[in-house]
Structures are given as C-alpha cells and as structure tokens.
Amino acid sequence: MRRARVGERSELDAMAMVCVLPSLLYVLVMFVYPFLYGIYMSLRPAKLLGFSLANYIVFFTDEWQYRTVWITFGIAVPNTIVVVSFALLLAYGMRRGIWLERTITTILVLPISLGVILLAEGILGFYGARGWFHQILLGLGVLKEPLVLTHNYIGVMLSLFMQQFPFCFLMLLGYVSGIDPSIENSARTLGAGPWTVFYKVMLPLMAPGIAIAFALVFVMSFGVFPSAILLGQPAGATRTIAIAAYQQAFEFYDMSYASAIAVVMGLFQLAGLLVIILLRRRMVMAATMGVGKR
Amino acid sequence: MRGRLWGLALYMFVLGFILNLLGIVSHVLVSSLAKRWFGTPLPTAFTTEWFAYAWSNFDLGRVLGVTIFIALAVVVLALILGFPAAYILARRNFRGKPLLLLLYFLPLLIPQMTYGIPLATTMYRYAIGGTVAGVILANLVPMVPLAVFILMPFFEQISMNLEWGAAMMGANRFQVFRRILLPLTVPGLLTAGVLILVNTVSNFELTFLVSGAGSQTLVVALFYNVFAGGVRPVYSVDAMAVMYMTTVMLLLLLALRFVRPTQMVFRLDQPQR
Amino acid sequence: MKDTIESLRFRITKRFGTKTVLKDFGLEVRGRQFITFLGPSGCGKSTALNILAGLIPATDGDVWIDGERIDHLPPEKRGFGMVFQNYALFPHMTVYSNIAFGLQLQRRPAAEIRERVGQMLDLVQLPGFEERYPSQLSGGQQQRIAIARALVLHPRLLLLDEPLSNLDAKLRIEMRAEIKRLHTNLGLTSIYVTHDQTEALSLSDWVVVMRDGILMQAGTAQEIHDQPRNVFVADFMGFRNFFPVQVASVGPEGVVEGTGNGMRIRGRTRHALGPGAAAVAAIRPDDVQVGEHLGGPNAFHGKVDIVEYLGRENEVILTLEAGPRLWVHTPERVVPGESVMVVFPPEKVIFLPPDGEGVSA
Ligand SMILES: Nc1ncnc2c1ncn2[C@@H]1O[C@H](COP(=O)(O)OP(=O)(O)OP(=O)(O)O)[C@@H](O)[C@H]1O
Numbered sequence A: 001m002r003r004a005r006v007g008e009r010s011e012l013d014a015m016a017m018v019c020v021l022p023s024l025l026y027v028l029v030m031f032v033y034p035f036l037y038g039i040y041m042s043l044r045p046a047k048l049l050g051f052s053l054a055n056y057i058v059f060f061t062d063e064w065q066y067r068t069v070w071i072t073f074g075i076a077v078p079n080t081i082v083v084v085s086f087a088l089l090l091a092y093g094m095r096r097g098i099w100l101e102r103t104i105t106t107i108l109v110l111p112i113s114l115g116v117i118l119l120a121e122g123i124l125g126f127y128g129a130r131g132w133f134h135q136i137l138l139g140l141g142v143l144k145e146p147l148v149l150t151h152n153y154i155g156v157m158l159s160l161f162m163q164q165f166p167f168c169f170l171m172l173l174g175y176v177s178g179i180d181p182s183i184e185n186s187a188r189t190l191g192a193g194p195w196t197v198f199y200k201v202m203l204p205l206m207a208p209g210i211a212i213a214f215a216l217v218f219v220m221s222f223g224v225f226p227s228a229i230l231l232g233q234p235a236g237a238t239r240t241i242a243i244a245a246y247q248q249a250f251e252f253y254d255m256s257y258a259s260a261i262a263v264v265m266g267l268f269q270l271a272g273l274l275v276i277i278l279l280r281r282r283m284v285m286a287a288t289m290g291v292g293k294r
Numbered sequence B: 001m002r003g004r005l006w007g008l009a010l011y012m013f014v015l016g017f018i019l020n021l022l023g024i025v026s027h028v029l030v031s032s033l034a035k036r037w038f039g040t041p042l043p044t045a046f047t048t049e050w051f052a053y054a055w056s057n058f059d060l061g062r063v064l065g066v067t068i069f070i071a072l073a074v075v076v077l078a079l080i081l082g083f084p085a086a087y088i089l090a091r092r093n094f095r096g097k098p099l100l101l102l103l104y105f106l107p108l109l110i111p112q113m114t115y116g117i118p119l120a121t122t123m124y125r126y127a128i129g130g131t132v133a134g135v136i137l138a139n140l141v142p143m144v145p146l147a148v149f150i151l152m153p154f155f156e157q158i159s160m161n162l163e164w165g166a167a168m169m170g171a172n173r174f175q176v177f178r179r180i181l182l183p184l185t186v187p188g189l190l191t192a193g194v195l196i197l198v199n200t201v202s203n204f205e206l207t208f209l210v211s212g213a214g215s216q217t218l219v220v221a222l223f224y225n226v227f228a229g230g231v232r233p234v235y236s237v238d239a240m241a242v243m244y245m246t247t248v249m250l251l252l253l254l255a256l257r258f259v260r261p262t263q264m265v266f267r268l269d270q271p272q273r
Numbered sequence C: 001m002k003d004t005i006e007s008l009r010f011r012i013t014k015r016f017g018t019k020t021v022l023k024d025f026g027l028e029v030r031g032r033q034f035i036t037f038l039g040p041s042g043c044g045k046s047t048a049l050n051i052l053a054g055l056i057p058a059t060d061g062d063v064w065i066d067g068e069r070i071d072h073l074p075p076e077k078r079g080f081g082m083v084f085q086n087y088a089l090f091p092h093m094t095v096y097s098n099i100a101f102g103l104q105l106q107r108r109p110a111a112e113i114r115e116r117v118g119q120m121l122d123l124v125q126l127p128g129f130e131e132r133y134p135s136q137l138s139g140g141q142q143q144r145i146a147i148a149r150a151l152v153l154h155p156r157l158l159l160l161d162e163p164l165s166n167l168d169a170k171l172r173i174e175m176r177a178e179i180k181r182l183h184t185n186l187g188l189t190s191i192y193v194t195h196d197q198t199e200a201l202s203l204s205d206w207v208v209v210m211r212d213g214i215l216m217q218a219g220t221a222q223e224i225h226d227q228p229r230n231v232f233v234a235d236f237m238g239f240r241n242f243f244p245v246q247v248a249s250v251g252p253e254g255v256v257e258g259t260g261n262g263m264r265i266r267g268r269t270r271h272a273l274g275p276g277a278a279a280v281a282a283i284r285p286d287d288v289q290v291g292e293h294l295g296g297p298n299a300f301h302g303k304v305d306i307v308e309y310l311g312r313e314n315e316v317i318l319t320l321e322a323g324p325r326l327w328v329h330t331p332e333r334v335v336p337g338e339s340v341m342v343v344f345p346p347e348k349v350i351f352l353p354p355d356g357e358g359v360s361a
C-alpha cells in the first residue's frame, strides 16, 4: 500500500473522514432527515392539497392548543431556576469536600435508578391526601386541612425536581470542584470575604458551567411528558405541548398537525436556549468588568 | 459563625431531600408488599403475591430481557460509532468543526418529541417501527452524540506525545489504536457505557413513540400499566416499579465501582486546564 | 537496523494557518555529531524536530538522509528515536513494557527482547526497575527510561526535545553528562532541542541558533560562543553590553574603530563593515576590566549604580560618563556611588551589523 506524502492534507483528512462518517451519516439519516421530514409534513395538512400553513394557523388560533406553550414554559422556567439554584448552592458548599461526601453523592445518584414511573407512584402515594406526608403533618397538628399536592401543577414540579436535581447537582459539583482552589485562596488572601469571593471570583468562573446546566435542565423540563400525564392534569392545567403533539399523533392520527406542533415545540425551546445564551453573554461581560482584565 | 449556619443549612437541605426520597421510595416498597392499603400508617396485611402477579401478568421476564438486550445493543453501537468521531473531534482542527459539533449537539438539545414523531412515522413507513431494531435505532440518535461528548475530554487528556512516541517506535495507526488509545480510554468507555446504559433503560419518549407490543422496554410497559389505571391493581404496578428500580440500581451500583458519582452525568468542560 | 546516518540535509517551511513558524529553515550536517537547535521559547524548535520525525507535515520543503529523500515516510518507517519533553512514557505499561514496546512490534524473539531491555536498563543505570510503572518513578528516572526506550531500537537518528527541562538544576547537569556519554559511547547522531545556551554549548558539536523560525547562525559551539554573527546570537551567548556606533576606521585583520555616544571603541569584526557604516559594538560583562588607574584605548569613566554579590564575583551596573549603562562582572570590591575606570580589551570587543541584519546561514 502506497502512502501519500505526509505533507499532503488529503491523507489525514481521509482518515478523519472515515472516522467521523459513520456517526455523521447516522445523525443525518436518523435525526436531520426525520427532522426535515417533520417540517415538510407539517406544511402538508391532511385535509388540503399542496403546501399550507394551515396547521400552524389552527394551532395559534385555538386557545386549547396555544395555551400549552404557556403551560410548558410555566413548568419549565420555574423548575429550571429552582433546580439550578439549589444545585448550585449545594455544589458550591461541597466544593472543598465535606463530611460523608461520597455517601451523599451516592445517595444523590440513586434517584436516577428510580425511573419516572416509580417516582410518580411514590409521589402520588406519599404526598396524596391519605399518604404518610399528610398523616404525619395532620397528626402533628401542623396542618388543619390536607394540601392538594398531586394531580396538579405542584405534583409535576415535585416530580421534575426529584428527577433533575441529582443530575444538575452532580454536573455542577464536577465542574465546581474542577476550579483550581488556589484561585479562591488567593482571593481570600487579597482580602475578599466569602460573599465577595463567591460573587466576584467564583461565579464568573462557574458561569459557563451554570449556563450549560441551565440549558440542559431547561431542555429536560421543556419536554416534560410522562410526569405531566401521571402527576398532573393532562387534560387541563398541565397539558404541556408534548402532550398536545402526542395526542394529535397517536390519538387522532393526524401526523401532519402533530408534526406542526412538534416543530412549534422545538422552536420555542430553542428560543428559550437562545435567551440562556444571551444572558450568559451579559453575565460574562459583567464579570469581566467586575474582575478586571484577565 | 455564619459559615457554620451555612453548613448547617446545607446539611438540612440534603437531609430534607433524602427524607423526601425515602418517603417516596418506601411508600412504593410498602405498597408493593401490601395486601391492601388505604389511609392507614401501614397496611394491615403483607404479601409478596403482587410480584408473582406482575411477573406473570405483565410478561415481565420477556420485557426485562428485551430491555437489557436493547440497552446493551445501544451501548455497544453508540460506542463503536462514537469512539472514532470523538477521537477526530478531540484531535483535529478543521473548517466546519464547530458546525459538526453543533450537529452532534442538536439531538441532545431538541425535544425528543419534536424529532421522535416524524422519526416514528418514517420508521413505521419502512416497517421497522415497533420492532426491537427500531427501538435500538431510535435510541441511538441521542446516544451516539452522548458517547461522542463523553469520550472527547478523555481523548483530550491523552497527550499527543504518547501517540507520537508509539509511532516513533514503529507502531502504525492500528497498533497505536490497539496498544495505546484503547487501553488509555478504558475509563472513558466505562463512563460512557454506564451513562448510555442508564439513559437507554430510563429513556421514555423515544421508546414510547417507536416501540410496539413486543419491543417495549420496562419504563414504557410500566407507563401503559399505570395509564390503564383501575384495570391493574396499584399494588401490582408498584411491584413492577420496584423490580425496575432494583434492576437499574444494581446496574448503577455495579457502575459506581468503576466510575465516580460526579462522572455519572453529562460532563461539563473543566473551567481551567 | 542500520547504523547511524552519515549526512542529514533539510530545508523546511511550516505555516499554521497564516502564521509562518518555520521560514526556509535549512541545514546540512555530517552524521555522528551532537547537533543542537537553540532558541528562545516559541521560536519553532519543537516544530522543526517534529517535522524531521514525520509527526507533523511540513508546508513545504524536503528532508534527505544519506542522499535519500525521506519526507514521504511516516514516522514509524523512519527508524528514528525520540525523547519528548514530558517523556511520554505509556502510563498503562510497566518500565519493561515501555522499553520492549518497539521490539515487540518488530516481533523479536522474547529472549532477545528480555536481553536487550536488560542491557538498556543497565546502560541508563536503572537495573531492576522492570516491573515499576512510570508513575512510581522520579522525574530523572522517567527521563532515563524515555532515553532507554528510544535507544533500544538502535535509532539511526536520535531526537531529543528539551529532555531536561523538567528536572532540577543539579539533576540537569548530571543527566546532561549522561546523555553526552551515551551519545559518544554508542556513536549516535543526535539532534537536541533546548533554550538553554549552557546546555547547548556543553553538549554540542554543532549548534543551530534560531529565532522566530529563521536560522540565525549554525556552527561549532566555539564559533557560536566566540564569534556570534549578529546581535541576536550575541545577546543569546551572553554579550550583555551593546553600543550602537558608526565605523570610523578599518584596519588589517578585522580591527575596527567606531564612535558613538561620544565614545571611541576599538574591536574586531568578521563582517565587511566599511567606514561610515552603522554597527554595534558588543562585550561580555566578564570581559570588562575594572580599576582606578587603567589607561590606553577603550578606557572609560563610570559611576557605580548597583552592586550584586554573586558569590565569587560581583555583578556591577555602572553608568558610563558618556551616558550608556554597562554590566560588569568583577571580583573587585566597589560600592555604589563610587567613580571607577573601566577598560574593554580590544580583542574582546566584537563589531556586529546593526540589529535585524547579518541574518544568514
Ligand atoms: N498546532 C499549532 N497550531 C498553531 N500554532 C502552533 C501549533 N504548534 C505550534 N504553534 C506555534 O508555533 C510556534 C513555534 O512552536 P514550537 O512548539 O515549535 O516552539 P518551541 O521553540 O518548541 O518553544 P518551547 O521552547 O516553548 O517549547 C509557536 O509560536 C506556537 O504558538
């Protein structure tokens, strides 16, 4: 086998291509093609001939449908903020390692093994009107009346928190503990208090990690589907856009309309991500202004 | 003093989370062992018959087998497809690389519903929808990129000089791969494998959209049984959920022998080198 | 495997994107020599070495060994050995496996491999370290294993990329001697990359000084040390004092006189500097004489600013009456504020073309 001259780029690129091509083809065939096909389908309504925006018009004029957008944002945004904030505080507190760290992190990993269904069943039972939660609090006299914590918005939020907090926490812990401790120490020796260190030094350093955590948690909660069905009111307050798309596809078998809803869902989620990216830009600028040139 | 309070608050939060978790899990555990349970602190009578019931009525042995087969197939295929791509993306600079990275990132960013519905439609058109192969192929869509992104930092940690050193001693590309790269990326392959395994077993949307009667994984089968609420006794569903949890937890504990908990999630780039 | 090479000739240009890292960097040398690439950080030494090794492609140029063009060969077919700056020992293999790696690839019989690895460990004075892992070795030991690993294959050309830069000063000097000993005993041809001029001078038969990817001067250690061709090389070789002058007169055998800043300096040059040409006169701090009653040519008055004790001598910074600063190493005891007389012995003063000129091989 003759080898091309080392100086020629083509040989190297051929190897690179052979390496990348299988997975690239896979993504193109199994992701890009269906994605584009979905857009195409959404533009060809079942009842009409030719291309038309009818599906989108129907979606945005039907309150029953377009309010799913607000419902989805109403779940995803607060959930993302709560999850990331708590995870950040905990991860930050544990960045130097703490007592029982390994045990705690292991316990926090375990919810990954529970699965949506067990979580849903457990929350329904535990927080239900006759569950232990109410038995204890009513018994202690803390509550007079049982709270309604399931089959509504709160139930969905609880489930999402339990699912996503461990992920987010571990992600941030890995990131925060990767920051060189000498940076923080040198800030301390320069006279910065704990709060200043957090706000002026660590937060800017963590900004990229936080932004990615925000994005991933947001993506996970925006697609909320099984939790919204099992723990919420899938025909009412927690009818998310994923449920709307699913119903069109597999209950009414209108793939065209379903694709349109799916596309709308994708677009709104990308818009949300864009906001996170823009906020991150602002944050980095503010940080560099605050800390000075780096 | 303030530091103490702060530390205390952290422990209180962790304690609250753990109590909450315990409450939820033990409720399901107790319920799966209850003969019947309604509004009392504990059921009046216990039984294990729901497990037997779930096992036989839900065809659980087969579902479990299908789930594990699908998950292992996804792990192996995703690693085979992702390994070389991750190597190139970590090592080479070329025009269009950011675009390629974005393309690999999209399946992880776009809601699975968005591409899952047209994907399912396409698959049913080509008669792979509803089959085990179809479920494997669909799950690979987000898992191949996941493999790429998990493996990339592991390649970046391997100094180029190690590969060059081997080449200087007469190793050709295959020998460099076989003797240097592969052994040095074992931790990365383990991490990626575990993550892909857990993610595939617990993935709901895609499997839900493309699976048929014979190709459901455990989560989807569970969902259908909960959804068919009333028909199935809740205790039997809980028993099934407990079996699911035990399976995944065993996998997870096994995995934790090789991988640190913080490596169990999508790894972010480290802030400093 | 073949014995060492008889001759090496190359000329390479390398660009990363739009940045030119090596510009027509070329050389022709005999084999069996110890050759050093010397230059400041970032000047392209490693790049040049990696191109010679075949690890990265040159943008343009060619490499010839013993009259045979080799730049189309992949690294594993060139038969070179290389020692990397951070050693690049395989962390998942024992010392034995690291050294045996290349032999195993050549499918040598097990007995031969065992014998040759043993010999190598003796040679680098680490017998009995076979079963250790690289992480269990000190920096100096790792470095010796890296050398053993490169030598066991009898490379026809040994490339070393700053192999000593991670070691402490004492170990560096010991290892330097060791490398030289191995090179001489085994009759190797070696190319050694460093930014440390003492290292280069003490080891080399042939020194190549580079700057920003351009060859500044190549020659024996003695030549480079005594007769730098330009201001850059002179600066690198420890000429600390530079005086811009205009050539006033040129005598026989390279004797020149120049004036500048109101000073008249006499020295020697190997360059064609005509009267009226701009030039730079240079002298090392060690060559300046200090005293109160000195006279003759090149004698100047100065005032002592700073005195630093260096052990056997003092480093003194003076301001000459004419204005410029002067660095001097002298055993004389002087105190700040004191007026002294300094003399530049004319045979120690060299005249160079102004900075930016005199750049050619
Ligand atoms: N892969 C690359 N892409 C772009 N620029 C590069 C690359 N590798 C090296 N360079 C640049 O080429 C120049 C020479 O690098 P090189 O590593 O050869 O320097 P060096 O002389 O070995 O320095 P040092 O003594 O610090 O090791 C540097 O300016 C460096 O920034």
Ligand SMILES: [Mg+2]
Residues within 6 Å of the ligand: C045, C046, C047, C161, C162
């Ligand atoms: Mg270098």
